[in-house]
Amino acid sequence: MQPQCSLPIAVSALLACFAPLPAFAQNPPESGTARFAVVLDAAHGGSDSGAKLGNQAEKDLTLALSIRLRSLLGARGIAVVTTRESDTELDAEHRVEIADRAGAAACVELHAAPATANNPSSVHLFTSSLAPARDVRITPWQTAQSAWIARSNALAAVINSALTQAGITVTLGRAALPVLDSTACPAVAVELAPQSDSAQSAPGSSDKGFEAQVVEALAAALVEWRSDATQPEERRP
Amino acid sequence: MIPRHQTVLFVILLLASVTMGAVLWNQLRRAHEHLLRHQDSAPTQAPQIAPAEPATLMVANDADDSFRPRSLTLPLPQTSEARARALLGKLLDLYAAPDATHPVPGGAASIAQVFLMPIAADNGKNRASSPQMAVVNLTGTFAAGHPAGIETETLTILSICATLTANLPQITQVRFLVDGQPRATLAGHADLMHIYLAAEAAPGKGVLP
Numbered sequence: 001m002q003p004q005c006s007l008p009i010a011v012s013a014l015l016a017c018f019a020p021l022p023a024f025a026q027n028p029p030e031s032g033t034a035r036f037a038v039v040l041d042a043a044h045g046g047s048d049s050g051a052k053l054g055n056q057a058e059k060d061l062t063l064a065l066s067i068r069l070r071s072l073l074g075a076r077g078i079a080v081v082t083t084r085e086s087d088t089e090l091d092a093e094h095r096v097e098i099a100d101r102a103g104a105a106a107c108v109e110l111h112a113a114p115a116t117a118n119n120p121s122s123v124h125l126f127t128s129s130l131a132p133a134r135d136v137r138i139t140p141w142q143t144a145q146s147a148w149i150a151r152s153n154a155l156a157a158v159i160n161s162a163l164t165q166a167g168i169t170v171t172l173g174r175a176a177l178p179v180l181d182s183t184a185c186p187a188v189a190v191e192l193a194p195q196s197d198s199a200q201s202a203p204g205s206s207d208k209g210f211e212a213q214v215v216e217a218l219a220a221a222l223v224e225w226r227s228d229a230t231q232p233e234e235r236r237p
Numbered sequence: 238m239i240p241r242h243q244t245v246l247f248v249i250l251l252l253a254s255v256t257m258g259a260v261l262w263n264q265l266r267r268a269h270e271h272l273l274r275h276q277d278s279a280p281t282q283a284p285q286i287a288p289a290e291p292a293t294l295m296v297a298n299d300a301d302d303s304f305r306p307r308s309l310t311l312p313l314p315q316t317s318e319a320r321a322r323a324l325l326g327k328l329l330d331l332y333a334a335p336d337a338t339h340p341v342p343g344g345a346a347s348i349a350q351v352f353l354m355p356i357a358a359d360n361g362k363n364r365a366s367s368p369q370m371a372v373v374n375l376t377g378t379f380a381a382g383h384p385a386g387i388e389t390e391t392l393t394i395l396s397i398c399a400t401l402t403a404n405l406p407q408i409t410q411v412r413f414l415v416d417g418q419p420r421a422t423l424a425g426h427a428d429l430m431h432i433y434l435a436a437e438a439a440p441g442k443g444v445l446p
Binding site (some may be wrong): 044171177 | 299300302384385386387388389391394421422425426427428430431433437
């Protein structure tokens with residue numbers, strides 16, 4: 001009886017050892033795409049609520065946008081690193097550390113603010129206001145983005161194009177933001193400015209359709225960016 | 238029957254108590270008068286009437302995310318620091334008005350002080366035209382009441398910088414403090430640890446590139 005029982009176990013163990021090999025053979029890692037990762041930074045969190053959008057805090061909206069965008073990008077085969085997945089408080093240095101360690105091809109900082117009076121829902125796209133630096137071997141932490149200004153502007157142009165094609169009003173700008181200025185990768189800050197519509201929704205509630213539209217456009221832009229940024233030499237400033 | 242010596246003692250103690258009460262009351266009144274004399278709330282120096290001068294305020298506009306020059310005639314102090322504070326006070330008064338194009342509460346009282354510091358040592362020569370850094374000390378109330386958002390905070394910061402450089406060309410850098418202390422951001426977004434350069438606040442190079 002003993003030899004009869006050990007034979008199936010041995011066969012199972014043998015199959016188990018070889019089972020992963022066909023999986024590797026069927027799905028080899030694509031060259032280039034393995035290095036492409038996107039960092040999504042949902043701004044604020046914890047005790048830092050950010051702006052008030054009626055009944056919703058900015059921290060909640062940015063987290064929801066980050067999770068939704070992560071799902072869309074994941075479905076398109078893009079690796080995503082998020083700075084937070086829940087209502088946790090992170091300081092700027094920690095966010096930058098996460099982004100820098102990811103070696104990301106794009107960093108998207110998500111913000112939200114109420115639309116100004118008489119203005120429609122829109123998106124504000126910001127790149128760093130730092131002066132571009134070239135041939136920099138060692139960059140100070142607080143101005144690390146200066147070596148990536150050209151690539152960040154290119155990323156902003158791709159996102160602007162995608163948002164505009166989706167029929168979304170976009171304003172481009174430059175700003176001094178602690179996380180953006182310290183990030184060492186192509187980085188943009190995306191600020192949604194949803195206009196609350198009292199006729200269709202509760203006062204102060206954000207426009208879910210607009211948010212979905214923006215997230216879809218951002219996903220399309222980052223897919224487009226992947227096609228531009230998969231060349232290894234282009235990922236360096 | 239009360240003994241005579243006890244009656245005399247009672248009267249003496251009663252008189253002493255009344256006298257002490259009167260003395261204390263008098264001293265209290267004199268101390269109060271003395272205190273009031275030293276709390277004279279009248280201005281110690283009559284305000285000087287400064288002549289009205291042309292000035293340019295770079296006023297932010299939320300409608301198109303820009304700031305545009307607005308020429309005004311204002312009575313401005315002679316010293317650069319007081320002049321800078323008066324200009325910024327007028328700018329924030331415009332933002333606090335009901336019909337403001339960039340509504341921000343607070344008004345002129347939001348500017349606690351403006352300090353001007355030389356950037357490069359020039360051995361004391363030509364101090365008026367040498368490059369200077371303006372350190373704008375905002376009140377905590379202003380920062381706490383400022384609307385949160387990258388766009389609105391950046392517009393406020395850059396319009397302050399642009400107004401300073403438009404009227405005081407020697408100012409090439411601007412730093413911000415809140416209640417005399419460095420602060421990370423204005424209202425959660427715009428970096429207040431950043432040294433803003435005059436070139437960043439130039440029209441067409443600020444919020445809208």
